Amino acid sequence: MNGVHDMGGMDGFGKVEPEPNEPMFHEAWESRVLAMVRAMGAAGAFNIDTSRYYRETIPPHVYLSSSYYKKWFLGLEEMLIDKGYLTREEVAAGHAMQPGKALKHGKFDLANVERVMVRGQFARPAPAAAKFKIGDRVRAKNIHPATHTRLPRYVRGHVGIVELNHGCHVFPDTAAMERGEHPQWLYTVVFEGRDLWGADADPTLKVSIDAFEPYLDPA
Amino acid sequence: MSHDHHHHHDHSELSETELRVRALETVLTEKGYVEPAALDAIIQAYETKIGPHNGARVVAKAWTDSAFKNALLEDGSKAIGTLGHVSRVGDHLVVVENTPTRHNMVVCTLCSCYPWEMLGLPPVWYKASPYRSRAVKDPRGVLADFGVSLPKDMEIRVWDSTAETRFLVLPMRPAGTEGWSEERLAELVTRDSMIGTGFPKTPGAPS
Numbered sequence: 537m538n539g540v541h542d543m544g545g546m547d548g549f550g551k552v553e554p555e556p557n558e559p560m561f562h563e564a565w566e567s568r569v570l571a572m573v574r575a576m577g578a579a580g581a582f583n584i585d586t587s588r589y590y591r592e593t594i595p596p597h598v599y600l601s602s603s604y605y606k607k608w609f610l611g612l613e614e615m616l617i618d619k620g621y622l623t624r625e626e627v628a629a630g631h632a633m634q635p636g637k638a639l640k641h642g643k644f645d646l647a648n649v650e651r652v653m654v655r656g657q658f659a660r661p662a663p664a665a666a667k668f669k670i671g672d673r674v675r676a677k678n679i680h681p682a683t684h685t686r687l688p689r690y691v692r693g694h695v696g697i698v699e700l701n702h703g704c705h706v707f708p709d710t711a712a713m714e715r716g717e718h719p720q721w722l723y724t725v726v727f728e729g730r731d732l733w734g735a736d737a738d739p740t741l742k743v744s745i746d747a748f749e750p751y752l753d754p755a
Numbered sequence: 756m757s758h759d760h761h762h763h764h765d766h767s768e769l770s771e772t773e774l775r776v777r778a779l780e781t782v783l784t785e786k787g788y789v790e791p792a793a794l795d796a797i798i799q800a801y802e803t804k805i806g807p808h809n810g811a812r813v814v815a816k817a818w819t820d821s822a823f824k825n826a827l828l829e830d831g832s833k834a835i836g837t838l839g840h841v842s843r844v845g846d847h848l849v850v851v852e853n854t855p856t857r858h859n860m861v862v863c864t865l866c867s868c869y870p871w872e873m874l875g876l877p878p879v880w881y882k883a884s885p886y887r888s889r890a891v892k893d894p895r896g897v898l899a900d901f902g903v904s905l906p907k908d909m910e911i912r913v914w915d916s917t918a919e920t921r922f923l924v925l926p927m928r929p930a931g932t933e934g935w936s937e938e939r940l941a942e943l944v945t946r947d948s949m950i951g952t953g954f955p956k957t958p959g960a961p962s
Contacts, residue, residue: 544864544915546888552900554880554947560802562879565776570801570876571794572780579788584919588866604867604882606772613779622782630778636786644789649796653804655845655872658919686917688864690891702847702920722918724849733892740910743891746918 537682538689540596545690545733566605573612574652580640581621584656585712589684590615660719662704667721667749672698674725675755676747684712687751691743694731695755699744700724707748721749801876810873810923811944813838814955815937817850818928828852831923835873845872847920853927853951857910860898860951861922862890868916870923874946881950891915901952924951931958 543549561567577587591599591611599607616622626633641648668674676691686708702722710718729741783789813835817824826834831848848870851859863869864887869877880886889897894911898904905911914922926948932940935958947953 541865543884543888544891546884549884549888552880552883552885552889552897554878554901554952558878560876563773565773567798567801568776568780568794571797572783572789574797575789575794576783581788591866600884604879609772609776609779613775616783621788622786626782626786627775627778630781632782632785636788639788643787644793646790646793646796649793649800652797653800653872655919655921657846659846686865688915688917690864700849702918705847705919708918722920724914724920726912729892738893738895738911740908741894741913742910743913743915745915746920748918 537592537684538680539592540599541592542689544688561605562603563605566603569605569609569612573608575644575648576612576616576621578648578652579642579644581619582615583711585684585706585708586714587611587615588708589712590618592684658705660704660706660717662721663719666701668698668701668723668752668754670698670701673755674698674723674747674752676725676745677751677753679751681709683709685709685751687747688745690732691725691727691745691747694727696725696727696731696744698723699726702746705748707750709748709750723747723749723752725752805871806875807873807944807946807949808941809875810870810946810949811941812937813850813873813923814925814944814949815941817925818932818940819935819937824925827925845921848873848923849914849920850923850925851912851914852925855909855927857912858905858951859912859914859922859924860890860894861914861916861924862887863916864888864891865915865917868919868921870921873921873923874949878946898952901947903953924949926955929955929957 591607594607594610613627617624621637673695675695676687678693704719705722707718707720710716724744725747726742726744729737729743730739732743784791817827827850831850832846853859867877867882869881891913894913916922929943943956945953945955948955
């Protein structure tokens with residue numbers, strides 16, 4: 537979706553402000569939010585793409601004015617309500633009012649902690665041969681799905697070069713919408729800064745994205 | 756708005772979020788989805804097991820062992836998997852090497868993808884709008900915010916982490932470190948140097 541989360545190339549957000557000796561969490565509740573997201577994901581309530589999609593659907597004015605973990609919280613709450621794991625009434629009351637729904641991988645308990653500390657595996661067997669090879673010229677499609685996609689706006693319509701082939705991976709566009717993994721070839725595609733940002737752009741700049749095959753046409 | 760008023764406002768907002776987070780955790784617990792002690796354990800693991808020290812050891816090893824460095828650039832996850840002492844790493848870690856003619860920088864314009872196992876949880880600036888919006892368009896401007904400048908003709912390569920691949924920058928080894936041990940070298944490797952928004956520390960410079 538063409539949401540505010542797709543920020544590459546936007547102006548006006550000001551300077552980057554690194555914080556010296558930044559703590560891991562600024563408030564204790566942030567760590568609880570992180571842990572709940574990791575736990576419910578590992579228990580099978582949602583996949584990583586679905587959780588990203590819910591954060592993207594936070595209304596733009598709320599998204600832009602919320603801290604990082606606040607966005608995680610808002611996305612988590614909405615997603616769990618939508619998927620039937622809890623109700624708005626329960627959230628408002630702060631207590632369960634009906635039995636829970638079965639989780640794909642069961643309750644998240646201490647035995648599961650080790651598992652969440654390593655990222656999931658996203659590689660899948662290839663359903664077909666790769667359409668592109670390293671060095672190929674490709675054009676990022678001019679597509680604007682209203683649902684989840686990992687093709688940022690700033691490359692759409694532009695020509696780049698295939699630089700790496702990462703094999704076949706879960707396709708976020710369908711996985712996020714719970715329409716299956718539909719594995720796709722994944723490539724690093726590199727673009728010239730001046731192709732993306734015009735003749736006045738930094739001539740030394742090259743930008744790459746990791747693009748799933750359905751995002752690309754031969755060029 | 757007076758200072759006091761502003762402070763009070765921030766405080767109320769914070770409390771509201773805190774209450775909502777607590778309510779959600781209570782509901783999840785009562786419904787039998789999560790065990791609070793398991794949430795505690797997740798937080799503790801993040802606080803103690805992951806962090807830039809993992810990445811620093813990998814970088815220092817690459818600086819001193821050219822066979823390892825080649826393997827690392829060939830397949831980051833596999834090479835790091837051979838080091839027993841570093842925390843386990845997920846698949847699809849791509850290590851990109853800075854050279855005298857090319858500087859690499861990593862961003863996630865769409866969310867906050869970051870090599871957690873190597874660097875820990877990302878800092879706030881990495882996840883915030885200024886960095887995410889500007890890194891792909893004006894990386895030299897972003898570097899200036901960090902007090903970093905590059906030679907005018909050096910190529911800047913920005914890696915936008917748009918999939919489940921994760922990127923770690925292998926910075927150049929600082930001059931004046933000939934003969935140093937891996938342990939000593941690792942102390943020079945900063946988090947930002949592995950994101951590409953900084954350089955390793957220089958030997959002898961005040962830290």
